[in-house]
Amino acid sequence: MNRKSLSDDLRLILKTLDASHASRHLEILFDAEYEDYIRDLSPHLSVELSSLAIYEYNATSTTIQRLLLESAKRKIMLFVLCSTGSIFNLFQIIQLQTLKSHFIKWVLVSGTEKTGFDVKYGLEGKIFEGTEISLLNNLGSGKFSVFSSHVDYQGVTRFLFKGVWDNKIPETRRQLPLLMGFREEEEHFTDMQGRRMTVAVLELWPFVRFNEVLKDGTILADSGTDILMLNALSTALNFTYRLVAPKDSTWGFPQPDGTVSGMIGMVARREAAFAICSISIHEKRKTVVDFSTWYSQGYLQIFSRAPKQKSRALAVLSPFPLQVWIGITISVLGTATILALQSKMLDLYRINRMLNVEEYYFNIFRSLVIQGNMIKAKLWSQRFILFFWYLFCLINAALYSGMLTAVITVPEFETPINALSDLARAVKEGFTLGVTRETTNEYIFKEATEGIYKEIWGLFNHKDRSKSFVDRPPTGMKWVLEKKFVFIWYGIMGKNIAEELGRSKFHISRDTFFPDNFGIPVPPGVPYEEPFSRILLKMIEGGLLNKWEADAFRKNPKPRISDDEEGRFSAFTLSHLQAAFILLALGTLLALITLIIEVLLRIVVNKDRVVYLSLYTLN
Template identity: 30%
Template sequence: MTLYSQEIRNVILICSPDNTREIFEKVRKKSLESSTIRWLVIMDEDFRHSLQQILREGTQVAMATHNPNGTYFLSLSEIGTNDLISFKPLGEWTPPVSFDSLQPRNISTPIGSLKNVILTTHNQIPTAGSVNVTQQPHLRIHRLFPSYKSLYDDFRGRRLVVSVVSNIPFFKLLHLDNGTAVPDYGIDFQVIEALGRRLNFTYRILEPSDGRWGGPEGDGTVSGMVGMVARHSAHLAIDEITINEERKSVVDFTRAYYLEATTLVSRAPAKKDSTFAVFQPFTQLVWLILIAMAGIIGPIVYVIKSCCDVIHLAATSSKTWPISKKESRDKDEPPNDKMPTVDTLSKPRQTRGTGKVLESPQHPNKKQNSLQTVAEPLQNETRNPSTECREVLLSYSFNMLRSLVLQGNQIVEHDTPVRIVLVFWYVFCLVIYASYAGTLTAFLTIPSYERPIDSLEDLTRAAKDGYAPGVQAGTSNEYFLKSAKSGLFKTLWDLTDPKRSFPPSGKVGIERVLTQKIVYMSANLNSEIRTSQKGRHRFYLARQTFFPQGYGIACRIGAPYISKFDEVLISMQQAGLVNKWVKDEVLKIQRSNQGQRGGKGQQKVSQALSLNHLKAAFFLLLVGHIISAATVLCEIRTRRKKIYLH
């Protein structure tokens, strides 16, 4: 016979009263109660009264007490409605041979002989409640012990002690004027109520003195609700208790009736300052590339234009420059020993569209239709080729920048290579401008926020800004981090701060998120509820979840009613009751929060762009005026210096 894949063990105990008492005291001290061990105690005297003071629920004992007439009186231990152990009489039994013949000194086959005597007697032990001694051929030990499932089908109105802490939305407690805690509402409140109705028991609430969920501590003690069950101060504990290996070493758990994961609760990301929102559409790398492109496209066009001028001059020189040296000397002109340079021959083509106003060779009195005139540094100043080249280069660069912001330019070109470069540059500028304008509109109309903490890796990076992980003291999350030997969870444990990382309750933990730099680690449902109570818009729940956990009922080690609890919990889950209770409690709290706010939800309304959105534009305009004024002052100073030198 097996129960939860464990073999049932039958222990036959034939000892003196003192040794028997010592054995069961050790069973009690070491919490060795188990539903898989059945004890058959054979005594020469009535030892029931002394033994029932030692036994606890979970230790199954059938006692055979020797009578003077050679028969044995059989009784079975059971738990009463008053939570005390007593022995229930089963009847008398006459063995086929006397136990007196089985002397301890004759141990050739004592256990085998005794087992044979017990299993093959002529007198059958009747079922519970019957005391007849009808002659039957065989007796089986398991007939002495009733099935636990049938035994705990009905608790007969027994009153259990349940350890609970007030924890919304799982178990909300109310405290009366005399200090007594009574249940109010919650998911686990619904679970324990359903169990009580189904199995016919009542309960009273007992809170742990430290107010913690608890578990084994480093000094050997067991804290919190789990500790109360381990010390037999309570029959069970139910209140969002996570099943883990550390707790299973001191208590037994039912099957998990609700599963969820852990999330990170941090302060809602603050809005970014919109002063420099005009720079946000592009990253720093894109801005650097655009600046570089705007700086080099002008020189590129200038170089291509110069190459085209040289090609044109080379093509026309063979037609217009076969002049003899003699004619050159007669005209007092320099000899034409070499090809004319760009500076001396290509000035009319070179300066077209480059910021110069030149007299047309065909019409000396008519100005060429080109760009606006550029003021001369000094009146009647002699201009040199290097100055001309620099002004042409600056003119091209400035007009390329105008194209980038879609302001057009005043360049009129007839050379095909230059036109090709300009066409592709204009298309590039159009794409950049459209991308910038659309993205800028989104940045100005939709608030931009700081990067949130969405994962454990983000939490480790946030530690550089002073943030620390936070977990409720005495919970499974604390034990999980504390027990980590390496990896990310070990890193998070090293980042904890004893002064702020271990709030005594979930309520305090959520409040510390707003007042201190901590990122609170808590179960997803609990986090949703508590942040809603404080104002959901003030918090941010990470998208990444971790540490999946199941909640179970913590029971005493060896508690015989666990299998019955499991049976009822399975039926609740299959019927969808637990999920329904979860939704009901969440909806109830949400309605309560809306009532406290007067039933008015937050409404999002469209707003026009304010001065705050456009501060960057005005800032850039101001910077431009300041730079322009500084440039004017520098030019005035330079002109005065030149005049002074002249």
């Protein structure tokens, strides 16, 4: 190739692009094969161009990383003047280490037509979407065939022939930027020309509901808020889609071994163009994928079974605490003892049979339960004691009956789980704590280094992870009803599942925590992330997403409300009165035991009397 001619052509190309793309900073990357050309160009370009930076290529990622840092500050148009081997190595580094930025526009210049086609066919199908490249293939005599990277309907990056640029024809010379196909970001992807995109998805109502899964793994789904959103995006940007599910059926996260699980893994490996189904925007996920703007929000709540009614077996004792019952017992014993001693000392019952101590105890107890007594008070000292004792009994009986009525008619329930601080108590009571695995819900506890989140991470069952970490949220919600299980999940989604299973069967914590945003994950650097975000913002502003969400909730079947839940009157049942029956049974059992003891004692006493009389007769 003619060094002088190619140097002049490169100089003219750079001047033309500098004039038409003043907003971009021109930079050159070269290797040893083009070192002489750079030496010839540098004195002229430093004067003729508005901005210029020149880098020497090396076989490591250091130079690319430096350019990416520069592109974060300003837009760059990067000319690559390197051998075919260096170009292949350069883009291999970019793809392997995901060192890409849509703020860099690549211009590859070949020295000959042959090397140009080698580059074209060597890069086709190997460049990830979002790497925007123009190839200038030197035809000689100041002519270059221009190719521009383009993603076809199958999602494969190819080079399309755009035309021939001739620097000797002024009209053609000015058309170089148009031939190269470079446009500003806001012009990109307004029409994806019917491209078919693979979309990773999981089933979770109200976001996605599957109709059918075909043999090739294609999922048919036509309902759910995220499906409606996907249809709106496909209509606005003119693309079609195929739904597929990840093999591990998880949302996904980067793993310690470098792999990425779930839907996030499919997007990171470019097995899917993007993913939908309430995917949380998490910093760790953003290390392997990009996210659109958020389109929905949620917060975590604790789902447990509805608290059961406490047993009414001891309801008869519940109106008063233990201290009061001890006080009443002491009062009965003390009052009866005082009356017995008083009667003994004054000997008031010489005509009528004097009551013994046991009879005083029994009659004082009869007064306590408002049943009257057999005590005849002949002295004012006794009358004063009994007067105040009757007042004492009246007050206690009124308070007891009122409290007992309240206890029976207003049921008492188990202590519910309403906050994170209640989870330790629940685990001690035999409950298992659970979340959906490979979701943000797991990682907020797993990655916590201090505070209550770290404490809660220690409450999960790490010995048998299958008991705490479920694959699907509906499974966790069903376990809440089937076993002693407490499930942490997003409030809006959990409430929807609870409506399907029977809302009255669940208790949902009053406290909410960890507000979260949901977005669409896309491969790093792809250009359709920006139009996705733009359209999502329009849908949010128009209220479409809120309407779709409200419509989805209205479609859920509501469980029938029982008469008790509607607040209608219901008669007392055996459950309400079981304490009275238990007391009667205990009294009857105690009386039977006492009767047996009395009979046995009487038999023993009678034997002793018979023996005594026999001995007396003999004597």
